[in-house]
Amino acid sequence: MEPTGDTNEEIISSSKSQKLGIAKALKFNPYDPKFxxxxxxxxxxxxxLEPIHQxxxxxxxxxxxADAKAVLRDPRFCVNKMQKNVKxxxxxxxxxxxxxxxxxxxxxxxxxxxxxxxRLRGLISKAFSSTSVNILRPQIQKITDELISKVRHxxxxxxxxxxxxxxxxxxxxxxxxxxxxDWFKAYHWxxxxxxILDPLSSVQGYEQMNKVAVEFTDYFKxxxxxxxxxxxxxxxxxxxAVKEQENKLSEEEIISVxxxxxxxxxxxxxxxxxxxxxxxxxxxxxxxxxxxxxMLIQSAVEEILRYDSPIQITTRVATxxxxxxxVTVRCGEKVLVVLGAANRDPAQFPDPDCFDxxxxxxxxxxxxxxxxxCLGAVLTRIEGEIAINALVQQLPDLQLSQDQVEWRKxxxxxxxxxxxxxxxx
Ligand code: HEM
Numbered sequence: 255m256e257p258t259g260d261t262n263e264e265i266i267s268s269s270k271s272q273k274l275g276i277a278k279a280l281k282f283n284p285y286d287p288k289f290x291x292x293x294x295x296x297x298x299x300x301x302x303l304e305p306i307h308q309x310x311x312x313x314x315x316x317x318x319x320a321d322a323k324a325v326l327r328d329p330r331f332c333v334n335k336m337q338k339n340v341k342x343x344x345x346x347x348x349x350x351x352x353x354x355x356x357x358x359x360x361x362x363x364x365x366x367x368x369x370x371x372x373r374l375r376g377l378i379s380k381a382f383s384s385t386s387v388n389i390l391r392p393q394i395q396k397i398t399d400e401l402i403s404k405v406r407h408x409x410x411x412x413x414x415x416x417x418x419x420x421x422x423x424x425x426x427x428x429x430x431x432x433x434x435x436d437w438f439k440a441y442h443w444x445x446x447x448x449x450i451l452d453p454l455s456s457v458q459g460y461e462q463m464n465k466v467a468v469e470f471t472d473y474f475k476x477x478x479x480x481x482x483x484x485x486x487x488x489x490x491x492x493x494x495a496v497k498e499q500e501n502k503l504s505e506e507e508i509i510s511v512x513x514x515x516x517x518x519x520x521x522x523x524x525x526x527x528x529x530x531x532x533x534x535x536x537x538x539x540x541x542x543x544x545x546x547x548x549m550l551i552q553s554a555v556e557e558i559l560r561y562d563s564p565i566q567i568t569t570r571v572a573t574x575x576x577x578x579x580x581v582t583v584r585c586g587e588k589v590l591v592v593l594g595a596a597n598r599d600p601a602q603f604p605d606p607d608c609f610d611x612x613x614x615x616x617x618x619x620x621x622x623x624x625x626x627x628c629l630g631a632v633l634t635r636i637e638g639e640i641a642i643n644a645l646v647q648q649l650p651d652l653q654l655s656q657d658q659v660e661w662r663k664x665x666x667x668x669x670x671x672x673x674x675x676x677x678x679x
Contacts, residue, residue: 282309284567284665291661293566293668294607297595306581313569313588314581317595319602319619321578325591326623331570332367333626334588336450343460354471355464359450361510364518364568364626371625377496377503378511379629381429381489387633390425394637397424398644406648409679410655412672413645418527419520421641425633426519430512431481431488436473443470444516451666467513474509489515519630521667525564526555526638528670531645533561535654535675537609544611544646554611555638559597560618561609566594567666568622593619594668649677 282300283289289296300307301317309315316322325331337360344352359365363375380386401420405411423441432440446466449459478494485491493511497503503511534541534554544554568591572583583589597618598606621628628634646652655674662669 282307282315285663290663293594294598297592297598301595301599306578306583309590311588313590314578314583315590315592316578317592317599319596319599322591322593322596322619323623325570325578325589326568326619326626328576328624330572330574330576331589332573333365333371334569334571336362336365340450340460343457347457350461350464352460352464355450355460355467357506358467358471358510358513361507362514363629364514368625373502374507374511375625375629378489378493378515381492382629382633384632387636390429390633391636391640393428394421394425394640395644397421397428398640399648402644402648407679410674410676412674413531414524414528414670414673417641417645418524418531418673421527422520422523422634422637425523425637426516429489429519429633430515431486431490432477439473440470440516441520444513444520447513447517448521448664448667452664470513471509474512475505478505478508515630518628519633521669522564522630523634523637525667525669526558526634527641528673529562529564529668530555530558530638530642531675532654532659532670532673533558533609534642534646535652540609540611541646541652544642548643548647550611551639551643552635553613553616555635555642556616556618557609557611557613558638558642559620560603560613560616561597562668563594563597563618563620564668565620565622565666566668567592568626591622593622649675651676651678653677 282296284293297317300315305316305318305321307315307317316325337356340352340356340359344356361374363371366374398421401417405416411417419441420437423444424437427434427437427440443466447463447470449455449463452459455463477490481488481491481494482498485494490508490512493503493508497505497508534544540554544550570589570591572585572587572589574585576583597603597620600606603613603616603618621631653676655676659673660671662671
């Protein structure tokens with residue numbers, strides 16, 4: 255998703271539904287704290303009353319599984335060009351600019367269309383293949399066990415800050431080749447940069463992101479120079495080798511790719527672990543099943559991805575007039591594909607609000623579909639399996655230590671602020 259303006263519109267209602275005489279106009283306000291606490295009733299309402307719903311700034315909100323899948327696979331829809339938006343915002347400033355941020359996101363796969371997207375994805379996809387990623391299993395297990403052994407004696411922890419954040423951050427840093435002592439710094443940077451996915455980020459937000467982009471770029475320039483002198487067994491050295499041997503990647507492209515991998519590799523997996531543990535802790539019978547039948551872990555991870563999807567929304571733009579279920583989306587109009595709603599569509603998933611770790615035919619859209627299908631899907635599945643299995647099996651009598659949880663104000667992501675638990679030490 256990307257910015258549409260700097261104001262935070264409170265209520266976004268549909269004039270069409272009023273015309274249709276629907277008593278209560280449909281509301282899609284992703285900034286409403288009630289919506290953030292539980293978006294699913296709103297999704298159900300939209301899907302059943304107006305599955306292709308025109309909302310704020312004329313954007314179309316898509317909530318049906320079949321429509322979401324069709325849009326993601328349809329070449330008549332392109333990705334949103336955030337690079338252009340950031341440059342545009344930067345040009346309208348009286349003082350300063352966001353040039354480093356614009357440059358940094360210029361080669362992010364999520365904002366590229368073919369043929370550029372095909373070229374760049376081809377250059378980095380090998381590092382995320384099943385073979386490359388499965389080799390990392392022992393390393394991921396080791397990081398997981400170390401994090402658990404730090405808190406095991408104390409009988410309580412915050413799953414988010416003590417475990418779910420450092421785990422993927424350490425893993426992606428290890429893949430890229432970021433030195434151990436810098437992992438936390440890189441985590442802070444990617445957390446700030448994830449605000450780029452917020453459709454209503456403020457100018458101050460952009461200033462902060464540009465500052466972070468400058469720090470990230472300066473940091474990576476030094477690291478690239480070091481790896482050029484002494485290559486290591488890491489993805490950064492592999493990308494440099496592509497640059498030098500085949501002259502296919504520029505330094506700016508390498509930095510842009512690393513930044514995207516850090517961002518996509520970290521925040522999403524935090525949410526998979528956090529949302530997954532919340533779902534299990536809130537469904538004691540499912541928790542009991544996974545404890546006694548650890549072989550269910552793969553299907554449990556798929557159900558977590560469906561039930562409370564880490565990325566809720568992605569954006570596409572029509573490159574020509576497209577008719578969807580009788581509704582014409584005009585050339586240039588934006589479409590919000592609500593993955594979180596598609597994954598609760600009763601037409602695709604029987605009893606969609608039921609959390610069932612044995613669910614069959616779970617073809618969810620948590621990793622999207624089409625040419626932008628998540629590059630890190632294999633990696634994050636392994637991380638999720640190892641992380642959730644370790645928490646459930648290694649910490650006895652796990653329980654939530656408070657009744658209510660709070661969600662972060664991130665529109666595209668479904669992110670918990672904290673998940674405090676207690677267990678027998
Ligand atoms: C639970 C964890 C994750 C979820 C739910 C997730 C979800 C997604 C989704 C929905 C997209 C498509 C976005 C769009 O079409 O607009 C995507 C793309 C992507 N993801 Fe993930 N992701 C996860 C973890 C990861 C990890 C661990 C990495 C890498 C380290 C990663 C790397 C990427 C990349 C590079 C893309 C862009 C692919 C492209 O545009 O061709 N993701 N992810």
